[in-house]
Amino acid sequence: MNYKLLGKSGLKVSELCLGTMGFGKDWLWGADFEKSKEIFEIFVNAGGNFIDTANLYTNGTSEKYLADFISTQRDHFVLATKYTLSDTRNNTNVNGAGNSRNNMIRSVEGSLKRLKTDYIDLYYLHAWDFLTPIEEVMRGLDDLIKQGKINYIAFSDTPAWVVSSAQTMAELRGWSKLVALQIEYSLMQRTPERDLIPMADHFGMSITSWAPLAGGALTGKYLKGDKGRLPDTSQRLNAKNTAIVNEVVKIAEELSCSPSSVALKWMMQSHLNCIPIIGATKPEQIQDNINCLSVVLSDVHIQLLNQMSAIELGFPHDFVLTEGTREVVYGGFDHQIIR
Numbered sequence: 001m002n003y004k005l006l007g008k009s010g011l012k013v014s015e016l017c018l019g020t021m022g023f024g025k026d027w028l029w030g031a032d033f034e035k036s037k038e039i040f041e042i043f044v045n046a047g048g049n050f051i052d053t054a055n056l057y058t059n060g061t062s063e064k065y066l067a068d069f070i071s072t073q074r075d076h077f078v079l080a081t082k083y084t085l086s087d088t089r090n091n092t093n094v095n096g097a098g099n100s101r102n103n104m105i106r107s108v109e110g111s112l113k114r115l116k117t118d119y120i121d122l123y124y125l126h127a128w129d130f131l132t133p134i135e136e137v138m139r140g141l142d143d144l145i146k147q148g149k150i151n152y153i154a155f156s157d158t159p160a161w162v163v164s165s166a167q168t169m170a171e172l173r174g175w176s177k178l179v180a181l182q183i184e185y186s187l188m189q190r191t192p193e194r195d196l197i198p199m200a201d202h203f204g205m206s207i208t209s210w211a212p213l214a215g216g217a218l219t220g221k222y223l224k225g226d227k228g229r230l231p232d233t234s235q236r237l238n239a240k241n242t243a244i245v246n247e248v249v250k251i252a253e254e255l256s257c258s259p260s261s262v263a264l265k266w267m268m269q270s271h272l273n274c275i276p277i278i279g280a281t282k283p284e285q286i287q288d289n290i291n292c293l294s295v296v297l298s299d300v301h302i303q304l305l306n307q308m309s310a311i312e313l314g315f316p317h318d319f320v321l322t323e324g325t326r327e328v329v330y331g332g333f334d335h336q337i338i339r
Contacts, residue, residue, distance in 0.1 A: 001047025007179030008204040009152060013050040013078050017208055018043045019279030020053045024061030031281040038283045040069045046290045052277050054082035054126060055107050063114035074117060083107035084126035099125055099132035101140040108149055123150040128158040134166050142175040156182035160195040167203050178205055185209035187263055187309045188241050194313050212276035218263035220249045247308045251301050261292035266305050269297055
């Protein structure tokens with residue numbers, strides 16, 4: 001396992017992040033304590049130090065399991081958790097969810113208790129609520145850093161205009177800046193390439209990608225008729241995505257590796273600032289994901305996968321990239337400008 005700096009920070013994290021949403025069987029599909037511990041140890045023994053969880057994952061069980069797993073080497077791990085989603089029983093507290101400072105403080109205290117730690121390395125806003133003022137969020141997160149309860153901050157599942165506004169505000173006001181952006185991203189979900197990923201690159205933020213295997217679809221298992229928890233109407237089973245999986249499987253056979261290795265390495269080679277979050281409920285699944293580190297895709301492989309999974313960028317991207325627009329934008333010197 002190699003390590004990367006997380007965004008514009010000095011924090012060193014492993015090139016793969018362990019997702020622990022399935023630690024605990026509270027949601028009737030995850031891994032029990034012993035299986036979760038085995039998954040955790042396989043990841044750590046491979047050199048992994050970057051762990052992702054959230055206050056709501058398996059109703060708090062994920063954080064409680066991690067408290068036990070990291071207890072003897074707390075400083076060794078870069079532990080990320082999140083706030084926003086309701087973790088109050090029966091949702092009786094109207095302020096027990098969302099992005100507000102009120103819920104932020106309530107949630108971070110709960111996570112610290114469940115994790116049995118004095119600090120959280122990376123704290124995410126989990127999803128934008130379209131209610132809370134951006135300045136309330138950023139000032140609240142900055143205060144938590146000054147209090148020593150969290151070390152770094154990040155956003156997840158938030159529109160590009162909100163993230164860019166928040167980052168610019170932090171720069172102007174001298175508040176702590178965001179170091180990462182967590183988004184859904186995979187060969188089946190490339191729409192973040194329109195605005196989210198270019199924005200993150202511009203601000204020097206790392207991308208942590210959830211569902212890098214599209215819920216298991218990119219492993220090829222659904223081609224065999226095993227749809228798992230996916231409904232028949234899932235877009236992950238449509239004709240285009242099935243064609244993508246077939247290409248992934250073909251390349252995997254050529255390289256004598258698993259399809260998951262191909263899908264993960266496409267992301268890592270195409271976007272150097274991207275860190276896949278690999279989740280598992282079985283030890284063999286996490287080992288299979290880790291095996292991607294020994295795989296190298298050729299330029300031809302990358303090109304084929306890019307072509308199979310290409311998306312329309314939409315306006316204004318497609319418009320400004322047309323030959324006619326480029327002609328007048330660059331005054332005829334487009335091909336002579338060194339970028």
